[in-house]
Every structure is written in structure tokens, then in C-alpha cells.
Amino acid sequence: MIRASFIDYAIRLSPLDAPAMAALQNNLVTKSVLKGDYLLRDGEVCKHLxxxxxxxxxxxxxxxxKEFIMRFFPEYSMFxxxxSFLTQTPSLYSIIALEDTSLTFISHTHLEELCNKHHRIETFFRKLVSVASINMMKRISEMLEENGTKSYNHFLSENKQLLQRISLGDLxxxxxxTQVSLSRIRAKK
Structure with missing residues (x-):
């Protein structure tokens, strides 16, 4: 996994010139949240990237x-x-910290302003939305097309480093x- 920062991630998607990079850096906020803290609750508007x-x-x-988990986001992920973020309407999803977590984020308002002022930031955001859309389609396909064993094997191939960090219930x-089915699949390994 590549160590990165918010700015590094943005630059990997789209090169930023010095003014765009400085403007983006000036609008980023870093904070820490504790395990169990919500970043977003369903019914709230998602205001941050x-x-x-x-x-x-x-x-x-x-x-x-019943809880349905869409994605896990470990370090060096942007999400x-x-x-909800794009339309500024209430979210159907919640986001919760599974560990004590340090985050860097930008508000929707500030990102929109920067996109209007800096073409390269607008390009970064467009590419980020494209990547997110592709990942969302992959996740939907996994959920609809794979059986439990295939899904577990796919998870192992893509996210093995998370196995020790998430509960069996969350997995x-x-x-x-079900957890019983997961236990059976794991026992066959």
C-alpha cells in the first residue's frame, strides 16, 4: 500500500499546479475521531470528502x-x-469509525469553490467521481453475482490486510x- 496524503492522492488522479495545490491545502481540515464515532448518520447530508x-x-x-455494509475504507482511502455529497440531499447511508481514525477532509462548499477557480482541481474531482462510480459498479456486481465462498475469496484477494481489523460480524x-455461513467457508480454507 502506498503511503499518501490527501494532496498526494489528488495529484495521482490529476497533476495540480502550485496555485491549485496551495488552494486545496488551505481548505483541508484534519481531525481525529474515536472508534464508534459517526462521521455521517443516515438522514444527514454528507458535506465532506x-x-x-x-x-x-x-x-x-x-x-x-439488519446492517448491510457497502465498503470498508482503510488508511490512504478517499471516500x-x-x-448525498453530489446532490447535497439526505444520505441513506451512515459512516462510522471502526478504529480510532485520523481524517483529512474538505467541505462540499469549499470543493465546489475550488473546482470553479481551478481547472485542475475540477479535473481531479471528475476523475475521483469516475473512480468511485467504477468501484460502486464493481461492488454491486459482487453483491449480485457472487456466492458466499466466491465473495469471501474475492475479499481475501483484495482486502486480506483488513481481516485482523474487522469483526466476523462485519465481514x-x-x-x-450469515456468520454461521462465514464460519463454514473459513473452516474449509
Whole structure:
């Protein structure tokens, strides 16, 4: 995994000239949250684009008191609840810290202002939305097309480093299977 900062991540998507980089840096905020703290609760508007410096979060929703985990975001990930962030409407998803987490973020308002002033920041954001859309489509395909064993193997190939950091309940929820089924799959390994 490549160590990075918010700015490094942005530059990897789209080179930033010095004025754009300085403007972006001046609008970033860094804060720490504790394990169990919510960054966003369903029904709230997602007002920030986040980058994880250290720690781990998950994005999830509840349906009939059952939790469905969409994604885990470890360090060096950039994320938001895309539909809520883009439209500034209430989110159906929540984001919670699974570990004590250090985040760098920018507000929707400031990012919009920077996109209007700096073409390179607008290009970075467009590319970020494209990457997020592709990742979302991959996740939907995984959820719809894979059985539990295939989903578990796919998770291992993509996210093995997270296994010791997430609960078996969260892993089962992410895979869309019960903990009993997950235990059976793991026992066959």
C-alpha cells in the first residue's frame, strides 16, 4: 500500500499546479475521531470528502434492523457518500469509525469553490467521481453475482490486510451472508 496524503492522492488522479495545490491545502481540515464515532448518520447530508490518514471506517445502511455494509475504507482511502455529497440531499447511508481514525477532509462548499477557480482541481474531482462510480459498479456486481465462498475469496484477494481489523460480524454483513455461513467457508480454507 502506498503511503499518501490527501494532496498526494489528488495529484495521482490529476497533476495540480502550485496555485491549485496551495488552494486545496488551505481548505483541508484534519481531525481525529474515536472508534464508534459517526462521521455521517443516515438522514444527514454528507458535506465532506474524506481521506483516511490512519484508521478504518465503514459505510453501511440498516434495513429492518439488519446492517448491510457497502465498503470498508482503510488508511490512504478517499471516500464520501457520493450521491448525498453530489446532490447535497439526505444520505441513506451512515459512516462510522471502526478504529480510532485520523481524517483529512474538505467541505462540499469549499470543493465546489475550488473546482470553479481551478481547472485542475475540477479535473481531479471528475476523475475521483469516475473512480468511485467504477468501484460502486464493481461492488454491486459482487453483491449480485457472487456466492458466499466466491465473495469471501474475492475479499481475501483484495482486502486480506483488513481481516485482523474487522469483526466476523462485519465481514459477514459485507459479504451478505450469515456468520454461521462465514464460519463454514473459513473452516474449509
Amino acid at each position: 474524506y481521506f483516511i490518514n490512519e484508521g478504518l471506517t465503514k459505510t453501511f445502511f440498516l434495513k429492518e434492523d 464520501t457518500v457520493l450521491d 459477514a454483513s459485507y459479504l451478505g451472508i
